[in-house]
Amino acid sequence: MGIACAVLMTVLLVTYWYVQGAEGEIYRDMADHNRLRKVPIEATRGLIYDRKGDLLVENVPSYSLLLDRSRDRSLAASVEFAARVLDTTTSALDAVLARDHDKPDFVPVLLAEGLTLGQVARISAQALEHPEFEIHVDQLRLYRHGPQTAHLLGYLGEVSEGELRSSHGELRAGELVGRKGVEEEFDSELRGRDGVRVVEVDSRGRPRKEFGRLPATPGRSLRLTIDLELQQEAERLLTGKAGAIVALDPNSGAVLALASAPSFNPNVFARRLDQSQWESILKDPGHPLEDRAIQDAYSPGSVFKIVVAVAGLAEGVIRPQDTIHCSGSKVFYDRRFRCWWPSGHGWVNLHKALRESCDIYFYTLGQKLGIENIAKYARLLGLGKKTGIGLPTERPGLVPDENWSEMVRHHPWYPGETISVAIGQGPLLVTPLQLAVMMAAVANGGYRVTPYVVLDGPPPPPVPLHLPASVLAPVQSGLVAVVNENGTGVRAAIPGLEVAGKTGTAQVVAQKTRTLNKDLPEDLRDHAWFVSYAPAEHPRLVIVVFVEHGGHGADAAAPIAKDLYETYFKIDKRKLPAT
Amino acid sequence: MRPISRSISGSFRLPDERASLHTLANVRWGLLVAAVLLAGIGLVVVASASATMHVNYLPRQALAVALGLMAMMLIFSVDYQVLLSLSLPIYAAAIALLALVLLVGHRAGGAQSWLSLGPLHFQPSEIAKLMTAILLARVLADADQRYVGARRLALVLAVVAVPMFLVVMERDLGGAVMYLPMVAGMLLVAGVRPRIRFLASVSLVVVCALVWSFALLPYQRDRIATFLNPGRDPLGAGYQVRQSKIAVGSGELTGRGFMRGTQSQLRFLPARHTDFIFSVLAEEWGFLGVATVFGLFGLFIFKGVQVALRARDRAGILLVVGLISGFAFHVLYNTAMVIGLLPVTGVPLPFLSYGGSFMLLNFMVTGLILGIDFRRYVNR
Numbered sequence: 001m002g003i004a005c006a007v008l009m010t011v012l013l014v015t016y017w018y019v020q021g022a023e024g025e026i027y028r029d030m031a032d033h034n035r036l037r038k039v040p041i042e043a044t045r046g047l048i049y050d051r052k053g054d055l056l057v058e059n060v061p062s063y064s065l066l067l068d069r070s071r072d073r074s075l076a077a078s079v080e081f082a083a084r085v086l087d088t089t090t091s092a093l094d095a096v097l098a099r100d101h102d103k104p105d106f107v108p109v110l111l112a113e114g115l116t117l118g119q120v121a122r123i124s125a126q127a128l129e130h131p132e133f134e135i136h137v138d139q140l141r142l143y144r145h146g147p148q149t150a151h152l153l154g155y156l157g158e159v160s161e162g163e164l165r166s167s168h169g170e171l172r173a174g175e176l177v178g179r180k181g182v183e184e185e186f187d188s189e190l191r192g193r194d195g196v197r198v199v200e201v202d203s204r205g206r207p208r209k210e211f212g213r214l215p216a217t218p219g220r221s222l223r224l225t226i227d228l229e230l231q232q233e234a235e236r237l238l239t240g241k242a243g244a245i246v247a248l249d250p251n252s253g254a255v256l257a258l259a260s261a262p263s264f265n266p267n268v269f270a271r272r273l274d275q276s277q278w279e280s281i282l283k284d285p286g287h288p289l290e291d292r293a294i295q296d297a298y299s300p301g302s303v304f305k306i307v308v309a310v311a312g313l314a315e316g317v318i319r320p321q322d323t324i325h326c327s328g329s330k331v332f333y334d335r336r337f338r339c340w341w342p343s344g345h346g347w348v349n350l351h352k353a354l355r356e357s358c359d360i361y362f363y364t365l366g367q368k369l370g371i372e373n374i375a376k377y378a379r380l381l382g383l384g385k386k387t388g389i390g391l392p393t394e395r396p397g398l399v400p401d402e403n404w405s406e407m408v409r410h411h412p413w414y415p416g417e418t419i420s421v422a423i424g425q426g427p428l429l430v431t432p433l434q435l436a437v438m439m440a441a442v443a444n445g446g447y448r449v450t451p452y453v454v455l456d457g458p459p460p461p462p463v464p465l466h467l468p469a470s471v472l473a474p475v476q477s478g479l480v481a482v483v484n485e486n487g488t489g490v491r492a493a494i495p496g497l498e499v500a501g502k503t504g505t506a507q508v509v510a511q512k513t514r515t516l517n518k519d520l521p522e523d524l525r526d527h528a529w530f531v532s533y534a535p536a537e538h539p540r541l542v543i544v545v546f547v548e549h550g551g552h553g554a555d556a557a558a559p560i561a562k563d564l565y566e567t568y569f570k571i572d573k574r575k576l577p578a579t
Numbered sequence: 580m581r582p583i584s585r586s587i588s589g590s591f592r593l594p595d596e597r598a599s600l601h602t603l604a605n606v607r608w609g610l611l612v613a614a615v616l617l618a619g620i621g622l623v624v625v626a627s628a629s630a631t632m633h634v635n636y637l638p639r640q641a642l643a644v645a646l647g648l649m650a651m652m653l654i655f656s657v658d659y660q661v662l663l664s665l666s667l668p669i670y671a672a673a674i675a676l677l678a679l680v681l682l683v684g685h686r687a688g689g690a691q692s693w694l695s696l697g698p699l700h701f702q703p704s705e706i707a708k709l710m711t712a713i714l715l716a717r718v719l720a721d722a723d724q725r726y727v728g729a730r731r732l733a734l735v736l737a738v739v740a741v742p743m744f745l746v747v748m749e750r751d752l753g754g755a756v757m758y759l760p761m762v763a764g765m766l767l768v769a770g771v772r773p774r775i776r777f778l779a780s781v782s783l784v785v786v787c788a789l790v791w792s793f794a795l796l797p798y799q800r801d802r803i804a805t806f807l808n809p810g811r812d813p814l815g816a817g818y819q820v821r822q823s824k825i826a827v828g829s830g831e832l833t834g835r836g837f838m839r840g841t842q843s844q845l846r847f848l849p850a851r852h853t854d855f856i857f858s859v860l861a862e863e864w865g866f867l868g869v870a871t872v873f874g875l876f877g878l879f880i881f882k883g884v885q886v887a888l889r890a891r892d893r894a895g896i897l898l899v900v901g902l903i904s905g906f907a908f909h910v911l912y913n914t915a916m917v918i919g920l921l922p923v924t925g926v927p928l929p930f931l932s933y934g935g936s937f938m939l940l941n942f943m944v945t946g947l948i949l950g951i952d953f954r955r956y957v958n959r
Contacts, residue, residue: 002880002881002884005880005884005907005911006877006881008911009873009876009877009880009910009911012873012911012914012915012920013869013870013873015918015920016827016861016866016869016870016873016914016918017866019824019827019828019918020827020828020830020831020832020861020865020866020869021831021832021866023828024828024829024830024831024832025831026828027824027825027826027827027828027829028828028829028831030825030828030829031825031826031828031829031841031842031862161634164634198818
């Protein structure tokens with residue numbers, strides 16, 4: 001066996017001798033003339049439109065300048081020429097070249113990106129004198145509305161080493177892939193498949209003859225459920241604030257607007273970012289990259305009273321006409337809990353409790369229900385778990401119960417916490433999108449929708465929650481009263497359109513004494529909520545407004561919802577009396 | 580006790596006495612030096628091959644070499660008799676590993692053959708080969724007739740068939756085929772009746788035909804067809820072989836120099852850090868580099884065969900033969916494939932190709948062979 005091996009190795013060695021010795025010159029010639037080159041044909045990434053067909057994302061050509069130093073007669077002359085055309089200094093270009101100085105000189109290095117057509121023309125015109133320059137064209141992603149659709153759409157980033165390894169050869173090194181939002185979630189559909197060309201090139205690298213070609217398959221274009229006009233208005237209304245707005249169709253779950261502020265410009269990610277640009281985005285105290293509509297969870301405050309009311313009626317703990325007396329505060333478990341209205345609401349039934357957001361009524365109801373029942377209905381209405389919108393950054397929030405307390409906090413649930421949860425405080429955390437799903441279920445007669453952003457086939461079927469009209473109708477009528485019967489949501493009232501909703505003011509810090517919000521430093525101010533739907537009779541739109549540290553929901557959130565309804569239902573704002 | 584009494588009995592036994600005392604002189608240095616030099620050359624070539632890739636594979640390959648050296652010392656320090664006595668549990672563990680890959684493994688390049696332990700990924704099919712060889716050596720060593728009996732032959736085939744089947748299930752046909760040279764080498768040395776040898780050759784042809792028509796995936800059939808007719812597929816396998824041949828040939832006698840190979844650095848060569856690492860070597864170091872590496876492989880195999888000839892028991896002989904056969908097959912196939920003499924399939928080059936699991940296996944093989952040689956005078 002050893003002999004057989006020795007013979008085979010000798011044969012191989014002789015073959016190598018032949019290939020490298022006798023035929024070597026032929027092959028060296030072939031290598032020197034780089035005869036065959038495999039050139040990838042990049043697939044065009046799919047476009048993205050809004051529901052009406054307005055273009056949100058497109059691809060535009062972008063020109064970069066490469067320098068092949070091995071074809072250079074004089075590097076200094078090349079740099080000088082490039083600096084003149086690019087309108088920059090030679091020292092700046094030398095710095096760029098220094099970055100790649102360890103690469104062999106026949107590997108072209110990137111000199112500049114984003115050339116103008118004029119610069120491309122000037123360099124092409126000098127191709128004979130300066131054969132060392134190559135112009136490379138690639139497609140640049142352009143987000144037409146920049147920050148206004150940034151969180152929803154996401155952006156593109158260079159593929160990471162880990163993704164490269166786990167992609168099973170589908171991704172090339174240096175390729176751009178979707179990051180966050182629709183770009184990430186639908187990346188494989190938008191990307192398409194690259195093709196390839198095998199070309200024979202001459203000594204200057206110019207293609208002479210094509211040997212074969214596998215065409216690229218362009219990516220699929222997507223049409224979103226988003227209403228661009230509503231989306232832009234939502235972003236405009238959040239300008240200068242931190243917060244989120246969700247608008248969805250309560251019957252299908254189609255998302256019409258999904259806004260988060262502060263925002264960022266996704267177009268800056270389309271090119272290589274330098275360190276300072278990255279840091280200014282990452283270190284921004286407003287955390288502009290975070291999608292507050294789906295990624296961050298907050299205390300819902302009084303908005304959660306809708307859930308507690310549904311639970312109370314469905315479990316038969318209260319009837320709509322039952323009354324509770326509010327004197328401004330009440331003791332539960334040896335601790336005094338206050339109503340937001342210090343002088344008290346007097347005798348309160350469900351209708352009045354919702355309209356005026358009476359805390360004492362819901363403390364009492366919460367105590368009767370217990371945390372387990374509250375948690376059950378919170379989950380039924382879509383809180384405490386991801387809604388399934390199909391965007392990568394969505395978080396589940398938290399619906400606390402006894403089991404959670406034992407498992408996570410390692411101590412029993414305190415009954416006093418139930419009282420806080422009954423008005424949407426305590427460990428309870430929700431995302432604005434979850435509240436939109438909750439609101440939709442109340443509005444559409446008890447169906448939990450799955451929100452979606454891409455119009456493609458039938459919407460995901462809503463889940464019937466088996467909540468009878470006897471449960472939902474009193475809550476709905478209470479929510480109409482909030483806006484239309486001088487309740488807390490009066491600033492969302494629109495003549496000619498019956499809006500139903502609920503305000504919420506979530507405490508950021510527990511306060512011993514009531515301090516006026518405007519006197520507090522901004523990061524300690526309450527979060528403002530307004531969840532709503534319209535028209536009350538046949539709901540077509542749910543709007544959730546969240547303003548971080550905005551103060552009262554009645555003042556900071558409700559007017560924003562009003563503006564959005566007017567936009568969507570085309571109600572002329574100028575004809576309305578000033579509010 | 581016997582070695583000592585033997586040394587007393589006659590002065591001409593002096594070298595044996597030194598050997599019996601487990602001195603370092605008893606280590607087969609040629610084998611070790613060849614392995615370490617090859618791995619060192621591998622690091623240089625991997626550095627060059629990944630210079631223009633987006634991932635620098637050098638640190639990971641260096642780590643694999645370091646781990647390999649440790650694994651080699653570890654396996655060297657264990658008496659192979661202990662391994663033989665534990666061959667059944669070791670084999671069971673190999674099967675369990677392969678089954679685990681099928682259940683929770685990762686897919687890469689069409690094959691599902693990776694296991695992840697945190698940041699580490701490894702391919703159990705490599706180590707499983709070594710683990711299977713130990714049981715095979717034990718099964719065949721027990722036979723003392725001139726030829727292996729039919730029942731034992733069936734047992735041997737069954738022992739190989741299970742891991743091979745699992746590797747095929749991982750869609751790694753090439754990996755499964757790599758079990759065959761190992762088994763064939765062991766069987767030939769253990770002794771197989773001429774008519775069975777004939778039958779095996781015939782059935783190999785039949786199986787090849789069957790595999791060709793039923794079991795091969797389209798891309799695999801493509802590669803073989805392209806090998807037979809390189810002009811038919813300029814985009815796929817034909818391109819690969821053509822570029823590889825240009826790389827090898829353009830190296831001429833002295834090579835183009837470290838990191839100066841246009842074929843390698845301009846990314847004409849696919850898989851240049853793994854299966855086609857030898858073309859990078861040939862391009863940048865020329866025939867001199869090729870001959871050096873061939874010399875080192877020759878030294879390794881020659882020393883390995885020497886160990887087999889001098890091992891003190893059948894199991895030791897068989898184990899070394901199996902391991903060296905597998906090793907030699909990899910070397911011969913890969914170097915032939917790179918210049919288009921054999922169809923392209925995933926056969927890496929020992930010690931040179933990038934890949935941690937395979938590096939680990941080859942160092943473990945080295946450690947095991949060194950250990951078997953080291954203990955050739957120790958008695959049961």
